[in-house]
Amino acid sequence: MTLVSVSAERCKTHLVCLQACPVNAIDIFDGVAVVRENCIGCEACIKACPERAIVRTAEDAANEAFAEVVAVVPAGAGARGALDLARRVAEGAGASVRRLPLDGGTVRDAAQQLAIDAADAALVVLPAVAPYDQLAGALAQRLGATVMSNVETVTRFPDGRFAVEIETHGGRGYATFDVLAGAKLVVTARSKRDALVVFGEDADLHAAGLELARALDAPSCAADALPNEAPRLLIIAGPSNGTQLAALATRAKGVVGFGIPLGHELAAACDVVFPNDAIEAMRAFAAVVP
């Protein structure tokens, strides 16, 4: 592939490109300018052409490939983040989102199928949960694409470059990476609405806590049955003396405590504490949470 290419429809054979080319890499064939392999990509022909018939090949290809963002959206929990990210990127770049469902099967089979379905896409987004993160790795390996996990934002520049922001160092920082134009990108994204409601020892808060969990479309559990993975948003409904909950809170992005007395160990682990009127506060929070 040469570094620049000519649109046969636009070329009017003015011959100015031939005169502009410093390495004689342009010929006229069948009434259309043709670029030869010795092109050095200096773009003198692009600047000279009055018809704008010559474009950089890589950019052209990147723009065509970015007509759409492919979001792999399986049914079930964890998929929402991928679709949200795909939509945000597409909106910013004027592209459309194509949703690809998955029918199950092995990671290898799914990667094989996806590599065909998403062969032309410059960006593929998958959920950041197993087995889709394994699928992302397998797909990237198959496509020769750059792959990044748990991506927060992707910005696509007009020249085809991507800027990708990911969380780093266990949530202590964010790193922004530049991805070269023309590179294919496979990313995984976690749902921004990844929340968990944990019930403490105050039984009076259960009903309001369940109401809040429903509003957030989030699971709930008791303080002595915590999951290993920290959610993005942790809601603590009532105090608990277990140390595991405080440890989980340190790994969550945001922690809200309802009915946690000031001075309680958990209060210091929360970003926001509603020490009093916990039921009313939970209902108000459920009513306005986006």
Place this chain on the structure above:
Amino acid sequence: MRFAAVVRIVRDPATITWDRVKRRLDVDGAAFIVNPSDRSALELASRLAGAQGFVAIGCGHAAGLSVFKEAAAFGASRLLYRSFEADGLVGTQTVLLGAVAEERPDVALAGQTAIDTNDGVLAGALGELLGGDSCGDVVDAKLEADGSLLAMLEDGSTRRLALPAALAVCRIAARKISPLAMMKATRATVAVTPVEQFAGNVTLRTVTNGVARRRSTILDEDDAAAAAFTAIGLLRERRAL
């Protein structure tokens, strides 16, 4: 049967501080640790390989080499380390995949995530590289008489995989290594290969502060709705919503 566990030597997030003067995370001063999830991979590799041992393939800052030797205490019979001086946020996967490609194990094990970059895609890439399948959320595995691998998953289900295969191992209880074993491990021989330059399409531009020290905001107001809106604003600042 050949087993390989990949080990990422990462900065301990607990020792990363915020440099107020330079207004950036002071990552350079942080301690090195074995990526916690990769400790689980080492543990499972040890259980699967038993006395025959396995190869531990490590990757990280050159100064993290001594930490990598911990793999020997888990029963790794060979230690290979790809070292680099630059920040390891870029290219770790590429480097590890290159090293695994040279070893061609029947079973490759990796931690489900990396604590520095939240990388959850490595096992999938390893499976594809080996020409086999991969499976995540693995908490245990055993080799079957028919030569397949039975993986036990976190949700209690099982998956049978033909070899070669790659496993993404999630948090499993790694045994406590005795001080004597750790001392012996410090004398283990490591084949170190310096990595001069990462190949790839990615460059690291900036690292910014994400979650500064948690500071509790007490909302004890009469207007519950106003307090709720304030809470949502604070959570958005922390990117929790």
